[in-house]
Amino acid sequence: MRAPRASERNLLCGAGLMDWRSCVEGLRRYISSKRMTRMFGSVKSTWNVGKGCTHLCAYCNVAHVLVPRLRGNPSTEKYRDGFAVRLFEGELEKPSYKKRGPGLVFIWYMGDWLCSAVPDEWILRILDVVKSDPGNEFLSCTKNPLRYIELADRYGWGIFPDNLWLGVTIESNLPIADRFTRAPPVEERYKAMAEVAGHKEKIFLSIEPIMDFEPEGFLGWVEEMGVKVCEVGADNYRVVELPEPPAWKARKMLEGLTLTVPLVVQKKGLERLLGGGKLD
Numbered sequence: 001m002r003a004p005r006a007s008e009r010n011l012l013c014g015a016g017l018m019d020w021r022s023c024v025e026g027l028r029r030y031i032s033s034k035r036m037t038r039m040f041g042s043v044k045s046t047w048n049v050g051k052g053c054t055h056l057c058a059y060c061n062v063a064h065v066l067v068p069r070l071r072g073n074p075s076t077e078k079y080r081d082g083f084a085v086r087l088f089e090g091e092l093e094k095p096s097y098k099k100r101g102p103g104l105v106f107i108w109y110m111g112d113w114l115c116s117a118v119p120d121e122w123i124l125r126i127l128d129v130v131k132s133d134p135g136n137e138f139l140s141c142t143k144n145p146l147r148y149i150e151l152a153d154r155y156g157w158g159i160f161p162d163n164l165w166l167g168v169t170i171e172s173n174l175p176i177a178d179r180f181t182r183a184p185p186v187e188e189r190y191k192a193m194a195e196v197a198g199h200k201e202k203i204f205l206s207i208e209p210i211m212d213f214e215p216e217g218f219l220g221w222v223e224e225m226g227v228k229v230c231e232v233g234a235d236n237y238r239v240v241e242l243p244e245p246p247a248w249k250a251r252k253m254l255e256g257l258t259l260t261v262p263l264v265v266q267k268k269g270l271e272r273l274l275g276g277g278k279l280d
Contacts, residue, residue: 044103052085053112055183114147141167143183167204172211173218197226208233233267
């Protein structure tokens with residue numbers, strides 16, 4: 001593995017433990033240097049240290065598109081049991097994300113590492129790896145943010161290393177979003193993250209796939225959660241038909257986000273909801 005060039009380290013946030021402001025500026029430079037894809041724009045690499053979750057989201061591209069494809073591939077044996085929850089021991093011992101150099105590393109992209117089926121023991125072992133690697137920033141993105149609070153109640157807030165971004169996915173502030181998943185209701189997720197924000201500063205929000213919402217209320221949630229980085233994306237895979245917002249609402253949301261969130265990223269595909277193009 002080659003060592004990252006100095007120019008790369010300056011673009012990325014992973015040049016050692018950084019406060020959230022410095023990290024946001026590093027992410028901003030990194031995003032401006034790359035071609036946008038359907039993956040989170042701020043993420044340099046994924047760390048699939050495990051797979052699966054119990055939320056059974058009807059629109060999940062991982063469960064309904066990616067895993068079935070991998071399941072039929074002879075070279076991807078670890079996906080033979082589909083979307084069942086599993087920990088990959090080899091990834092704990094020799095993490096594959098290190099091949100890509102420093103940056104923001106997405107933990108457990110192929111599912112949700114904080115779903116109810118994942119035991120504390122696995123989570124603690126993953127956090128040990130995060131803590132031992134201050135040269136990278138890590139992203140946890142979950143639909144079960146109450147697990148952050150439960151873990152903190154048992155082990156203290158210090159269990160979450162300073163190079164870990166605590167994230168949540170909230171698709172809407174309306175109950176209509178709850179029809180498409182068995183994850184905790186969106187209002188419960190927001191309330192949990194508002195509590196988390198009282199203890200941690202590195203807060204990440206994914207609004208994807210964005211569903212119809214009430215703008216003022218949703219923006220109020222974002223402000224209460226203390227979000228520092230927000231990525232907004234549309235339903236690019238169209239596994240099921242979702243109640244999507246009209247263009248004017250999507251634009252109003254993005255305009256409001258830019259006033260309260262230090263870094264807002266529009267993911268590839270969102271232009272479909274904006275009526276073409278990207279909001280400046």
